[in-house]
Amino acid sequence: MLAAYLLIGAGLFVLGLIGFVTRRNLIIMFLCTELMFQGIVLNLVAFGRYPLDGHPTLDGQAFGLFLLAVAAAEAALALALIVLLYRYRDTLDPNVWKLLKDE
Amino acid sequence: MPSALFVILLTLGGAGLYLAMPGGRFHVGRAALIVLLGAAAVLVSLIAPLAGPHEHGLWLALLALVAVVGALRVITHPRPVYSALYFLLVIIAVGGMLVLLDATFLAAALLIIYAGAIMVTYMFVIMLAQKGGGPAPYDRAAREPLIGVATGFVLLAALTGRVLGAGGELGGAPATPEASLSNIVQVGARLLTQYVVGVEITGVLLLVAMVGAITIARRRAVTEQEGEFR
Numbered sequence: 001m002l003a004a005y006l007l008i009g010a011g012l013f014v015l016g017l018i019g020f021v022t023r024r025n026l027i028i029m030f031l032c033t034e035l036m037f038q039g040i041v042l043n044l045v046a047f048g049r050y051p052l053d054g055h056p057t058l059d060g061q062a063f064g065l066f067l068l069a070v071a072a073a074e075a076a077l078a079l080a081l082i083v084l085l086y087r088y089r090d091t092l093d094p095n096v097w098k099l100l101k102d103e
Numbered sequence: 104m105p106s107a108l109f110v111i112l113l114t115l116g117g118a119g120l121y122l123a124m125p126g127g128r129f130h131v132g133r134a135a136l137i138v139l140l141g142a143a144a145v146l147v148s149l150i151a152p153l154a155g156p157h158e159h160g161l162w163l164a165l166l167a168l169v170a171v172v173g174a175l176r177v178i179t180h181p182r183p184v185y186s187a188l189y190f191l192l193v194i195i196a197v198g199g200m201l202v203l204l205d206a207t208f209l210a211a212a213l214l215i216i217y218a219g220a221i222m223v224t225y226m227f228v229i230m231l232a233q234k235g236g237g238p239a240p241y242d243r244a245a246r247e248p249l250i251g252v253a254t255g256f257v258l259l260a261a262l263t264g265r266v267l268g269a270g271g272e273l274g275g276a277p278a279t280p281e282a283s284l285s286n287i288v289q290v291g292a293r294l295l296t297q298y299v300v301g302v303e304i305t306g307v308l309l310l311v312a313m314v315g316a317i318t319i320a321r322r323r324a325v326t327e328q329e330g331e332f333r
Contacts, residue, residue: 003266004160005200008167010262011146012174012193018255019178022124022248024241027183027229031190034221035174038197041213049204058293061286062301064209065294068216069305073312075221079228080319086232093241 005046013039026085026092030078037071109263116142117256124248125181125238136179143171163203170196181238183229187222194218208287 016035023029041064048060082092089096119142122135147168173192180186194217201210245251294302 003269004163004167005204006266007263008163008170008200010259010266011171012197014255014259014262015171015174015178017258018120018251021254022245022251023178024244024246025183025239027225027232028178028186028242031177031183031186031225034217035177035190035193038170038193041209042197042200045201045204045206045209049206058290061206061209061290062293062298064206065212065290066298066301066305068209068212069309072216072221073308075224076312076316077319079224080316083228083231084319084322091241092232092239095241 002046002050005042005050009039009042009046011039012036012042024093024095026082026094027079029094030075030082034071034075037067041067106264106267109267110260112142112146113256113260113263116146117252120175120179120256121248121252123175123179124245124252125179125243136175139175140172143175144168147171159203163200166196166199166203169193170200181242183233183242184226187225187229190225191218191222194222205286208290 013036016032016039019032019035020029023032044060044063044067046060048057051057085097086092116139119135119139123139147164170193173189173196176189177186177193180189194213198210198214201207201213
């Protein structure tokens with residue numbers, strides 16, 4: 001039972017990781033971090049529902065709620081930053097921003 | 104569980120995802136997506152028996168298929184609006200899986216917060232930062248798709264191998280939730296007793312994020328001609 005949820009969570013996390021590394025659009029990159037969060041929430045709740053030591057716990061769901069709040073805060077800040085960056089350069093390409101890059 | 108089959112499936116999935124990435128060297132679009140969907144479907148049908156014999160396994164297989172296909176389209180679709188809409192599909196599927204896991208309150212919160220609040224914000228920003236005339240150049244080509252996909256699938260292979268290797272130990276009897284109390288009462292009691300400090304800190308975090316977002320959004324963009332920003 002638990003293994004199926006762990007596999008699905010791993011799949012979602014890895015797909016989000018691949019998207020974050022390969023896509024070149026700032027908005028899609030942040031969307032991919034949200035995709036990784038989905039895999040993590042699934043893992044947390046599944047471990048709470050099918051505990052390894054046999055004692056069910058709600059800690060997974062509580063952590064999931066915290067994760068939701070952090071994701072909401074992160075989305076608000078990240079999107080505000082993206083709007084600001086877009087106003088500077090008129091593009092969503094992260095390669096345009098290389099102030100910190102050693103050239 | 105036949106491990107050779109899983110290796111073949113993972114390889115097939117990785118190759119399909121590489122081909123389906125926007126702007127890959129061998130960009131063949133729809134054909135690659137069909138290969139990918141086939142691999143995902145076979146993978147899910149292999150996972151389904153792990154989840155138990157009842158209709159629980161059937162629902163889980165269906166939701167997993169929707170989630171994985173939605174996630175694939177999120178990272179392969181060249182138009183950000185469609186990516187966001189496919190992400191909505193992923194959210195709904197994950198919400199369904201949380202219901203299967205008896206986390207009804209978390210499923211409702213996930214749908215309300217993600218589908219109702221976060222995605223609407225994403226859609227607004229995507230609409231604001233869009234120009235006419237098809238996908239932008241940075242949406243048409245992926246960055247190092249071969250290395251990215253290979254890295255991701257090596258990680259996936261490691262995780263899958265570990266989970267399947269421990270399959271016997273993980274298949275413990277499902278813990279029965281206490282039927283006397285509803286899920287929301289139990290989670291709420293847990294949050295306000297054991298994790299009350301976390302709740303307070305989360306409140307502060309949300310306040311700081313709100314103030315920060317307003318401050319950032321109200322800044323005036325400095326043009327490069329003024330020499331202040333390069």
